[in-house]
Amino acid sequence: MTFLKLDKIKKTFGELSVIKGVDITASKGEFVVFVGPSGCGKSTLLRMIAGLEDVSSGTLSIDGKEVTYEEPAKREVSMVFQSYALYPHMSVFENMAFGLRMAKLPEDEIRRRVGEAARILQIEPLLERKPRALSGGQRQRVAIGRSIVRNPKIFLFDEPLSNLDAELRSQMRVEIAKLHRNLGATMVYVTHDQVEAMTLADRIVVLRAGLVEQIGSPTELYDRPANTFVAGFIGSPKMNFLVAKVTGADNAGLQLSHPAFANGFLSLTHSSAGKAKIGDLLTVGLRPEHLDVAAASPLLKLTADFAENLGGSTQIYTRAGEDTIIILANGRPDLKPGAQITAGIDPRHIYLFTSDGLAL
Amino acid sequence: MPGRGSKPTIRPNRGYGRWTPFWFLAPAVFTLFIIGIYPTIFAFVTSFRRYNIARPRDGFPFIGLENYTSVLTDGTFWASLFLTAKFYVTVLPVQIALGLMIALLLHKTGMGFLKSLARVTLVVPLATTYAVVGLIGRLIFNRDFGVANWFLDSLGIGGLDWLGSQGGAFAAIVIMDIWQWTPFCALIFLAGLSMVPGEIEEAARLETSSKWALLKHVQLPYLMPGLTALLILRSADVLKLFDMVFVMTRGGPGSATDLVSIYIQRVGFRIFDLGTASAQAILLLIITILISRLYIRVLYKEVN
Numbered sequence: 001m002t003f004l005k006l007d008k009i010k011k012t013f014g015e016l017s018v019i020k021g022v023d024i025t026a027s028k029g030e031f032v033v034f035v036g037p038s039g040c041g042k043s044t045l046l047r048m049i050a051g052l053e054d055v056s057s058g059t060l061s062i063d064g065k066e067v068t069y070e071e072p073a074k075r076e077v078s079m080v081f082q083s084y085a086l087y088p089h090m091s092v093f094e095n096m097a098f099g100l101r102m103a104k105l106p107e108d109e110i111r112r113r114v115g116e117a118a119r120i121l122q123i124e125p126l127l128e129r130k131p132r133a134l135s136g137g138q139r140q141r142v143a144i145g146r147s148i149v150r151n152p153k154i155f156l157f158d159e160p161l162s163n164l165d166a167e168l169r170s171q172m173r174v175e176i177a178k179l180h181r182n183l184g185a186t187m188v189y190v191t192h193d194q195v196e197a198m199t200l201a202d203r204i205v206v207l208r209a210g211l212v213e214q215i216g217s218p219t220e221l222y223d224r225p226a227n228t229f230v231a232g233f234i235g236s237p238k239m240n241f242l243v244a245k246v247t248g249a250d251n252a253g254l255q256l257s258h259p260a261f262a263n264g265f266l267s268l269t270h271s272s273a274g275k276a277k278i279g280d281l282l283t284v285g286l287r288p289e290h291l292d293v294a295a296a297s298p299l300l301k302l303t304a305d306f307a308e309n310l311g312g313s314t315q316i317y318t319r320a321g322e323d324t325i326i327i328l329a330n331g332r333p334d335l336k337p338g339a340q341i342t343a344g345i346d347p348r349h350i351y352l353f354t355s356d357g358l359a360l
Numbered sequence: 361m362p363g364r365g366s367k368p369t370i371r372p373n374r375g376y377g378r379w380t381p382f383w384f385l386a387p388a389v390f391t392l393f394i395i396g397i398y399p400t401i402f403a404f405v406t407s408f409r410r411y412n413i414a415r416p417r418d419g420f421p422f423i424g425l426e427n428y429t430s431v432l433t434d435g436t437f438w439a440s441l442f443l444t445a446k447f448y449v450t451v452l453p454v455q456i457a458l459g460l461m462i463a464l465l466l467h468k469t470g471m472g473f474l475k476s477l478a479r480v481t482l483v484v485p486l487a488t489t490y491a492v493v494g495l496i497g498r499l500i501f502n503r504d505f506g507v508a509n510w511f512l513d514s515l516g517i518g519g520l521d522w523l524g525s526q527g528g529a530f531a532a533i534v535i536m537d538i539w540q541w542t543p544f545c546a547l548i549f550l551a552g553l554s555m556v557p558g559e560i561e562e563a564a565r566l567e568t569s570s571k572w573a574l575l576k577h578v579q580l581p582y583l584m585p586g587l588t589a590l591l592i593l594r595s596a597d598v599l600k601l602f603d604m605v606f607v608m609t610r611g612g613p614g615s616a617t618d619l620v621s622i623y624i625q626r627v628g629f630r631i632f633d634l635g636t637a638s639a640q641a642i643l644l645l646i647i648t649i650l651i652s653r654l655y656i657r658v659l660y661k662e663v664n
Contacts, residue, residue, distance in 0.1 A: 050566060073568050079566055081563060085559035099566075
């Protein structure tokens with residue numbers, strides 16, 4: 001059942017169109033992540049759900065009720081801000097209790113709810129402190145606690161982890177995932193970090209320049225990206241792209257040529273092969289983690305350029321003519337700059353895109 | 361060169377001479393001394409002397425606390441002080457309430473151009489000299505051709521003899537003071553409101569739709585430092601308020617607008633009893649300091 005529905009949502013600031021018609025639905029209990037580069041409109045979209053930003057056109061409904069023009073406080077959503085946005089003059093307890101006091105809940109109910117949230121988030125010893133006496137991670141917990149106590153219909157997160165250091169970030173990421181599992185609440189989460197998107201989301205919405213590029217589960221986006229933008233955005237390091245020419249095509253398969261191919265060409269079977277014509281240019285997508293420098297039948301011949309040792313694995317930057325190809329190799333292969341190497345790939349992991357960038 | 365010679369140089373080369381800071385500060389300190397510190401010391405010393413320049417033959421002997429006892433037993437002094445207090449508690453709440461309302465209106469989003477215009481307009485009364493405010497007041501409240509009476513006429517209410525009646529004159533100086541100082545309050549509050557981080561205001565808007573709750577629980581703490589400064593400045597200012605009232609009413613009719621500073625001026629420059637006037641001025645200074653300390657202790661709190 002649809003719990004959150006964005007229908008043809010648009011946002012313009014004067015002449016400038018920021019959100020250009022977005023349709024998104026989420027069911028109850030789902031964890032939806034909006035991901036995209038800065039300026040893609042993901043935060044604006046979230047703030048529109050919260051009611052902090054006016055909707056220029058389209059409709060927004062939560063739990064079957066249209067709330068497009070409803071006041072923020074009446075939407076029963078809560079939000080965790082990037083800067084935490086705790087009230088600096090109130091104690092941790094008062095910060096968490098504020099919304100409940102405003103809703104005129106009885107005092108013992110307020111104590112019970114705040115105590116419960118504090119227990120879940122392990123911030124019980126901090127309840128009397130002021131926000132300034134807390135570390136970044138603790139403030140983040142309080143901000144989440146403030147959301148939990150109100151028992152909102154939807155939790156909104158606006159890049160909540162981007163002010164934390166790397167270690168704390170991964171720790172809080174796990175906690176948010178657990179929180180979602182334990183509360184079973186509907187959550188909408190905005191991030192520019194595709195790792196957060198991949199690990200947290202039930203469904204990812206990839207946005208670019210105010211438009212939805214693709215919506216799907218993390219696995220779907222990774223395995224079947226709709227276009228080169230999504231393919232490049234999901235996965236780290238980013239997918240390699242080579243523009244190759246079609247030299248043979250029939251309904252069963254394709255033959256492509258590129259100077260970097262070890263044999264000068266690549267033959268592969270592909271279900272949509274029939275759509276390509278000889279002479280077309282196709283973009284071949286190869287994920288760094290799928291490339292294998294020790295493959296028996298190599299696809300690419302490359303010139304090693306630079307290697308980054310990551311401890312357990314090595315990120316190898318190679319040149320294929322004009323293009324740079326990144327390979328994520330296990331262990332620490334001994335490579336001198338300029339060395340000639342080869343790399344193979346399982347043909348099932350080869351992605352093909354038309355010259356418009358759409359998946360073939 | 362460090363290391364060469366017997367000892368390395370300790371003083372770093374700051375790129376300016378040792379006396380340079382002195383020359384930069386000297387003009388300001390000198391001016392402050394001439395127009396602030398020296399007169400204060402002079403008044404303090406004078407307050408312990410018999411110092412009537414209309415009767416120089418009496419000489420200027422030190423008479424201990426005699427000036428102070430005569431001031432503290434002077435009914436007129438107490439009456440003028442009481443009137444000043446009445447003036448203060450009349451104008452200040454109005455200025456704070458109106459200033460806060462204007463600030464909240466200017467703090468709302470939208471109508472950028474009109475808001476900039478309004479902000480600039482707010483500075484005009486502040487930039488007007490007190491004496492000029494008094495002159496404007498005399499014109500506004502003129503019985504025959506003043507705009508105040510014209511306004512009352514258009515409402516069908518008969519004209520008042522503003523500056524000729526006790527209540528009217530007091531009301532007139534109250535109105536002019538409110539006109540001059542409300543914008544100051546508005547600007548201070550506006551600055552305070554803009555100190556509230558946007559996300560904190562938004563977090564509160566998600567939790568309550570009451571504008572009053574937002575003001576009371578979220579914005580007010582950010583307004584307190586400004587409010588404290590405002591109260592201190594206004595206290596000092598009302599206690600020394602002279603030119604505007606002097607130009608408009610000269611303290612009259614009767615003693616209707618005889619604020620304490622007007623009374624002190626009369627003692628000092630009409631009766632030429634500078635010893636008594638100095639004692640009164642020093643008492644006023646002490647009252648100002650006490651009120652300021654009180655405000656700081658009770659109200660002042662840093663948010664962060």
